Amino acid sequence: MKRYRNGEIWDFEHQMPVAAGAGGVILGLDGGTTSTVCICLPILPFSDPFPDPVPVLARAVAGCTNHNSVGEAAARETLEQVMAEALAISGSNRSVVRAVCLALSGVNHPTDQQRILDWLRDIFPSHVRLYVQNDAVAALACGTLGKLHGCVLIAGTGTIAYGFTEDGREARAAGAGPTLGDWGSGYGIAAQALTAVVRANDGRGPDTKLTSSILEELGLSSPDELIGWTYADPSWARIAALVPVVVSCAEAGDEVANKILFDSVQELGLSVKAVVQRLGLCGPEGKDSFPLVMVGGVLEANKRWDIGTEVIKCISKDYPGAVPIRPKVEPAVGAALLAWNCCMKESLKEAFKS
Numbered sequence: 428m429k430r431y432r433n434g435e436i437w438d439f440e441h442q443m444p445v446a447a448g449a450g451g452v453i454l455g456l457d458g459g460t461t462s463t464v465c466i467c468l469p470i471l472p473f474s475d476p477f478p479d480p481v482p483v484l485a486r487a488v489a490g491c492t493n494h495n496s497v498g499e500a501a502a503r504e505t506l507e508q509v510m511a512e513a514l515a516i517s518g519s520n521r522s523v524v525r526a527v528c529l530a531l532s533g534v535n536h537p538t539d540q541q542r543i544l545d546w547l548r549d550i551f552p553s554h555v556r557l558y559v560q561n562d563a564v565a566a567l568a569c570g571t572l573g574k575l576h577g578c579v580l581i582a583g584t585g586t587i588a589y590g591f592t593e594d595g596r597e598a599r600a601a602g603a604g605p606t607l608g609d610w611g612s613g614y615g616i617a618a619q620a621l622t623a624v625v626r627a628n629d630g631r632g633p634d635t636k637l638t639s640s641i642l643e644e645l646g647l648s649s650p651d652e653l654i655g656w657t658y659a660d661p662s663w664a665r666i667a668a669l670v671p672v673v674v675s676c677a678e679a680g681d682e683v684a685n686k687i688l689f690d691s692v693q694e695l696g697l698s699v700k701a702v703v704q705r706l707g708l709c710g711p712e713g714k715d716s717f718p719l720v721m722v723g724g725v726l727e728a729n730k731r732w733d734i735g736t737e738v739i740k741c742i743s744k745d746y747p748g749a750v751p752i753r754p755k756v757e758p759a760v761g762a763a764l765l766a767w768n769c770c771m772k773e774s775l776k777e778a779f780k781s
Contacts, residue, residue, distance in 0.1 A: 436511045440520040451525040452484060452517060453770075454510055455763025457565050458492035458531040460584045461664040463505060464759040465489075465513040470525050470767065481760055485516035493533040495604065496663070502533075503546060510550075526556040528766035530565030530758065532585065535602070556773065558766055562758065563589035563602065569761025570720030570752040573768040577718030578702050578749075580695060580738065582725035584667040586612035588698035590706050600701040601694075605663060611694035613667030613725050619687045620673045621657065621666070624650050627683075635683035636676045644672050670725060677732045688732055691725075695734075696741035699749075709746045716748035722758065 451470040456463065467485040489509035494502040506529065514520055527547065534540055540559040547557045567579035567589060575597075578590035586609050587602030605614045624641055626632030628650035638650060645656055657666075676684035699719065703709050708717040719742065726735035739751050754761070 436507055437521070439511070439515045451523050452514075452519050453525060453763045453766050454513060454527045455565070455759050455761065455766060456506070456510065456527070456529045456531075457562055457758035457762055458502075458506065458529065459562055460491055460493045460496055460532050461667075463489045463492045463509055464757060465509040466757075466759040466763050467513045467517040467519065468760070468763045468767070470770075481756055481764070483760065484519070485513045486759075487512035487516060491664075492531055494531075494539075495533045502531075506531075507550065521551055521555075524551060524555050526558070526766040526770045527551060528558040528560065528565070528762040528769075530560045530562045530762040530765075532562045534559060534561045556766070556770055558769055560762075560765070561587070561589065561599070561602070563587045563599065565758040565762035565765060566722040566754075567591065567718075567720050567761070568765040569722070569756050569758045570754040571718055572756075573761065573764030575765070577720065578699055578706075578708060579720040579722060580699050580726070581723045582611060582613070582695055582734070582738075583723035584613045584664045585609055586615070586695065586698065586723070586725075588695075588702045590702040590708060592706050592708065596706055598702050598705040600698040611691040611698065611725075613670045613723075614663045615694075616673055616687055616691050616725065617666045617669035619690075620669060620676075620684065621653060623683050623687070624653060633683060636679060636681040637673065637684055640672050640676050641669060644669065674732050674734075678730055685732075688734060688737075692734060692737045692741055695738045699738075699742050700745060703742075703746055703749075709748055713746060714748050716750050717746075718752050719749040720752045720754060722754060 453468045453470050454465060456465045465487045466483055469482055469484055487509045489505045491497050492502045492505050529543060543559045544557055563579055563581055566581050571577060575591040576593045578588060580588050588600045591597050601609050603609060609615055620637050623632055623635055624638045627635050627638055647656060673684050673687060677688050709715050721735055742749050
């Protein structure tokens with residue numbers, strides 16, 4: 428098989444011939460601001476549903492692949508490496524790949540999708556079906572097992588709400604990054620906490636337990652040292668890692684930390700409500716049921732301050748038909764299931780044409 432840029436990544440293919448009659452595999456990839464996961468699944472007959480549990484052949488993990496964070500060249504190299512690793516672990520090579528779905532943060536416009544599709548076409552044989560989506564789409568699919576209907580809320584390092592109707596209309600809210608106000612995200616929560624510490628230190632804000640807790644967590648002796656710590660490496664994930672400290676302070680009764688979390692719940696709820704309203708997922712009377720997939724570390728349960736549960740309560744006040752789903756599979760599996768479903772639909776269309 429022809430070798431492309433970074434050809435050494437694919438050297439394993441020469442030592443790993445695939446047996447004749449192999450049924451083929453699907454690659455599903457979830458690329459976020461913090462990490463990237465690639466899953467390799469066997470492709471099953473279209474008439475068969477995927478079994479439970481989903482039969483994962485291989486799983487590979489790499490770093491950030493958001494081109495807005497690390498640049499396009501670094502993002503592409505990481506994507507290629509993680510796909511090659513997943514295929515190598517599964518004992519497969521590109522000749523048996525039937526479909527690839529890349530669900531990536533930072534894919535916000537059709538031009539982003541087309542640029543990545545053109546690059547993928549240089550890597551995979553012409554028979555491979557290729558799909559590129561925002562990472563929120565895979566997060567929705569992991570909760571609905573590949574069906575694009577409902578709304579997903581992601582709240583990890585970043586945040587986004589994304590929804591689909593059954594007839595294919597879509598809408599999103601937030602997800603523009605911290606500079607443009609992704610409040611409610613891990614970065615947003617932690618950045619507000621750091622700001623509160625600085626404000627308390629110089630007399631512009633109330634005293635807060637966040638000061639001693641964050642300084643202890645970071646091994647610093649005074650709030651003044653936060654300036655150097657922050658600008659030494661202002662990466663989103665590094666800041667977002669302070670969220671557990673904020674939650675602990677809120678659980679201990681700190682008013683400043685509690686307000687940060689309360690405001691974040693409202694922001695996350697607003698993102699979902701905006702998508703639901705634009706798509707009419709709730710029906711004309713606002714009471715129709717729809718899946719609400721909840722993904723991301725910020726939404727995971729804590730001892731007393733359970734952000735995810737509070738967000739659900741906030742949304743349910745206006746849209747009682749929201750059906751919260753905590754996915755049993757990770758978003759990369761959702762991306763693979765999405766690719767499988769798309770393949771099935773396209774094959775059926777081609778069969779009807781012939």
